């Protein structure tokens with residue numbers, strides 16, 4: 110068997126053709142393919158607006174800026190996520206407060222968030238960053254209710270869940286990142302994620318004011334909107350009686366960044382989006398196969414069956430022999446992975462005052478979790494090999 114990773118991009122000939130066309134066009138960056146990708150992505154997710162950026166971390170940073178995160182503000186997130194979900198608050202000088210996970214879903218536990226909020230004076234917290242971890246959709250309807258009671262915003266980290274959804278209390282499918290319950294949501298197009306751009310990210314929202322602000326922040330804080338200019342036309346032209354702004358004029362009105370995506374990456378993103386549904390279907394098939402095979406193996410804890418709406422970025426099992434199994438799989442050329450080392454145990458966050466023992470469920474999960482190979486191009490034979498290797502190890 111050739112090496113089997115835990116996740117992998119799937120690049121087709123059509124993707125290569127789309128990128129080649131972009132490279133032959135007049136625009137390598139800031140051309141028409143950005144807006145095309147944004148519109149296609151917004152329509153896939155079911156939101157009004159989408160802003161393409163350089164990567165998922167930039168998407169988080171710009172979102173935190175647009176939500177006015179700053180010193181003295183506290184924001185709640187889960188320790189079981191990629192550190193970037195928390196870091197964006199730190200970039201803006203805000204403080205991260207972790208809350209424990211639900212051991213059944215591995216998602217930020219709304220009850221631990223409720224407890225935090227109940228124990229603090231109103232105004233102490235500014236927002237919540239729930240993560241659709243592993244591809245399982247957070248019930249944002251419930252989080253919205255809680256956030257409204259306390260005057261908080263919600264930034265959904267949907268990096269794992271393009272195409273994922275939950276059913277709201279009326280039975281309507283609510284797609285991750287659709288902006289129905291969260292002010293902003295973000296996605297990543299790193300190769301291990303569902304849609305690959307090499308590097309890339311997206312922010313989705315239904316809020317026009319936030320959308321406008323994000324576009325300006327993405328490109329240095331510079332605007333070219335004549336109606337938004339602050340300086341008089343006379344200053345812009347250098348001619349004292351000018352009433353009209355000259356063609357070259359633009360204004361930097363706040364401190365922004367260069368977090369733009371290139372056109373050839375956007376071309377890849379738009380092309381990848383076309384096979385997103387097929388990829389999602391295949392991920393769910395693979396999950397169902399794992400579920401079925403592991404039923405008969407003792408020593409493995411799983412989530413209970415295939416979860417509706419789960420986007421299966423990751424397929425995770427828990428076992429008390431995690432370290433031994435991980436090493437054994439490596440010897441057999443199967444590169445399982447651990448998601449994640451709890452963020453509060455990272456030395457950086459321990460410097461902020463967090464310590465082992467703070468979040469018992471997150472830490473217990475971390476002791477046992479293992480992400481198995483999960484990507485659309487994983488073949489049936491490869492998956493069988495993975496399952497048989499695990500079965501032999503745990504039963505042997």
Ligand SMILES: *Cc1c(COP(=O)(O)O)cnc(C)c1O
Pocket residue numbers: 164165166167190191193194240266268269296297298299308309310
């Ligand atoms: C990948 C990921 C990010 C960061 O995305 P990059 O594109 O790698 O910067 C943030 N949050 C989660 C949950 C992720 O999986």
